[in-house]
Amino acid sequence: xxxITAPPADRALPESLRPADTTVPLSSHTVGSLLxxxxxxxxxxxxxxxxPQGGGTPRRWTYAQLLAExxxxxxxxxxxxxxxxxxxxxxxxxxxxxxxxxxxxxxxVTLVTLNPALxxxxxxxxLRTSEAQLxxxxxxxxxxxxxxxxxxxAAGLPGLRHVLPLSEPGALRxxxxxxxxxxxxxxGVPAQIQFTSGTTGAPxxxxxxxxxxxxxxxxxxxxxxxxxxxxxVSPLPMFHTAGAVISCLGPLWCxxxxxxxxxxxxxxxxxxxxxxxxxxxxxxxxxxxxxxxAARAATGAPVRLSAVLTGAAPVRAQLIRETEELFxxxxxxxxxxxxxxxxLTLTRPGDTAEEKTSTxxxxxxxxxxxxxxxxxxxxxxxxxVGEICARGYQQLLSYYGDPxxxxxxxxxxxxxxxxxxxxxxxxxxxxxxxxxxxxxIRGGENIAPGPVETFLSTLPGVRDAVVxxxxxxxxxEVVAAVLLPSPGEQxxxxxxxxxxxxxxxxxxxxxxxxxxxxxxxxxTASGKVQKFRVRELIAQGAxxxxxxxxxxxR
Numbered sequence: 058x059x060x061i062t063a064p065p066a067d068r069a070l071p072e073s074l075r076p077a078d079t080t081v082p083l084s085s086h087t088v089g090s091l092l093x094x095x096x097x098x099x100x101x102x103x104x105x106x107x108x109p110q111g112g113g114t115p116r117r118w119t120y121a122q123l124l125a126e127x128x129x130x131x132x133x134x135x136x137x138x139x140x141x142x143x144x145x146x147x148x149x150x151x152x153x154x155x156x157x158x159x160x161x162x163x164x165x166v167t168l169v170t171l172n173p174a175l176x177x178x179x180x181x182x183x184l185r186t187s188e189a190q191l192x193x194x195x196x197x198x199x200x201x202x203x204x205x206x207x208x209x210x211a212a213g214l215p216g217l218r219h220v221l222p223l224s225e226p227g228a229l230r231x232x233x234x235x236x237x238x239x240x241x242x243x244x245g246v247p248a249q250i251q252f253t254s255g256t257t258g259a260p261x262x263x264x265x266x267x268x269x270x271x272x273x274x275x276x277x278x279x280x281x282x283x284x285x286x287x288x289x290v291s292p293l294p295m296f297h298t299a300g301a302v303i304s305c306l307g308p309l310w311c312x313x314x315x316x317x318x319x320x321x322x323x324x325x326x327x328x329x330x331x332x333x334x335x336x337x338x339x340x341x342x343x344x345x346x347x348x349x350x351a352a353r354a355a356t357g358a359p360v361r362l363s364a365v366l367t368g369a370a371p372v373r374a375q376l377i378r379e380t381e382e383l384f385x386x387x388x389x390x391x392x393x394x395x396x397x398x399x400x401l402t403l404t405r406p407g408d409t410a411e412e413k414t415s416t417x418x419x420x421x422x423x424x425x426x427x428x429x430x431x432x433x434x435x436x437x438x439x440x441x442v443g444e445i446c447a448r449g450y451q452q453l454l455s456y457y458g459d460p461x462x463x464x465x466x467x468x469x470x471x472x473x474x475x476x477x478x479x480x481x482x483x484x485x486x487x488x489x490x491x492x493x494x495x496x497x498i499r500g501g502e503n504i505a506p507g508p509v510e511t512f513l514s515t516l517p518g519v520r521d522a523v524v525x526x527x528x529x530x531x532x533x534e535v536v537a538a539v540l541l542p543s544p545g546e547q548x549x550x551x552x553x554x555x556x557x558x559x560x561x562x563x564x565x566x567x568x569x570x571x572x573x574x575x576x577x578x579x580x581t582a583s584g585k586v587q588k589f590r591v592r593e594l595i596a597q598g599a600x601x602x603x604x605x606x607x608x609x610x611r
Contacts, residue, residue, distance in 0.1 A: 075485035088162035133231030298399035341501035369501030424449035497526030
């Protein structure tokens with residue numbers, strides 16, 4: 058596989074607009090046809106290995122075995138639903154996850170990826186929004202009884218025709234004929250629906266095409282120069298594009314091995330990397346921090362990696378330098394979002410140390426990028442901060458079932474408004490400067506404040522609640538809540554009570570870990586809370602802090 062290096066502009070860009078590099082052809086594969094081609098070329102290579110919780114002996118599949126398994130599950134799907142149906146997968150990282158991803162593609166159905174931490178109301182919303190006809194679910198995720206929640210939610214969804222547990226693998230397989238690639242393409246069947254949280258609070262269903270996910274995986278790996286037959290190790294959650302697109306599909310393009318950790322445990326990850334010298338690691342900054350701590354405390358031979366790919370949250374320059382030194386590797390920083398199939402820009406092997414630590418690189422081939430004034434839409438001068446906008450093959454088809462939200466996201470000329478702030482230099486490299494919206498990005502996961510604020514406002518003694526992200530060395534950001542007491546209330550509930558109530562109704566990663574109270578908050582002339590001022594007040598210690606229990610990891 059050849060390395061694609063985004064060529065520097067022949068001359069400096071005159072403004073913050075980098076046209077697409079179209080010198081590299083795009084692939085016309087679907088996810089399923091790509092797997093078939095790779096399995097025919099390298100049937101005996103190890104395609105997938107799944108490392109169980111706590112380490113131990115991984116389960117392995119060759120490409121021939123993986124294809125056969127995926128085709129059997131695909132036939133089972135087609136016995137239950139038709140071409141273009143939505144099939145939801147609600148599970149943590151398990152060996153069945155990538156098999157079902159490939160099976161959905163081979164069956165010509167759209168895979169709906171769901172966070173295993175979703176509570177009942179959130180699961181109901183996701184299944185209704187996606188109009189899923191079939192739900193595949195794990196029995197448990199840690200101490201969470203997913204099977205019981207699935208049964209309860211399914212009872213209220215008449216459109217959900219089938220609910221199947223992954224613990225009964227025989228029930229997933231069938232013998233129905235499978236559609237050809239041409240039939241799937243002609244029917245316009247999307248590859249995936251991935252949910253993301255917007256600043257309005259309601260998770261949106263991002264519809265992604267086969268063309269987008271296949272080519273983003275390919276061009277990312279070619280941009281990194283990943284060698285033939287490489288091992289790609291991922292502790293990332295499969296319901297994210299970073300797991301389902303980059304980590305899972307990328308190895309197909311080099312005939313490599315996808316090593317999936319069923320649970321992120323720093324010591325286990327370190328041992329997996331030690332027995333896979335020269336592996337590629339896909340990660341987020343939180344994982345790199347924990348892995349580095351484990352490596353410094355460990356004995357034994359040092360771990361050597363060929364490349365580390367990270368993003369999804371701001372990456373400190375010091376963390377990049379420490380990771381490169383510890384693992385004798387190169388860290389590549391990326392920027393993207395779910396609506397862009399996870400990657401818009403990427404640092405490259407030929408970039409300088411300064412470019413690798415202070416920018417998120419240049420756009421992938423076939424992607425245009427510009428920085429605009431958020432109010433006027435005019436392209437900004439070089440180096441001036443504005444909203445990052447992108448246009449290309451990888452962008453979302455739509456927010457499924459929400460044309461109004463799609464119209465707000467994609468303008469009349471086809472540009473995706475990312476909602477993120479950045480600047481561009483004369484070579485087209487991006488620097489991320491913040492966010493237009495108020496999303497909290499905790500360990501690479503986007504958290505919309507709206508649902509958390511709404512729930513907190515229903516608790517006894519709470520008149521109103523404001524949720525913001527505050528800096529954290531481990532997670533990048535954590536969730537902080539500022540509560541306004543109801544009239545006449547002298548004392549708010551303590552933080553322990555608040556946390557326990559939140560854990561009953563909210564996903565674990567959205568539960569605030571810092572709690573404050575205030576009698577009033579800074580407002581705009583129109584009555585909106587100035588959240589940037591709230592963050593400043595927290596940083597200055599100007600708000601009254603409630604007793605806070607130690608944050609619980611997930």
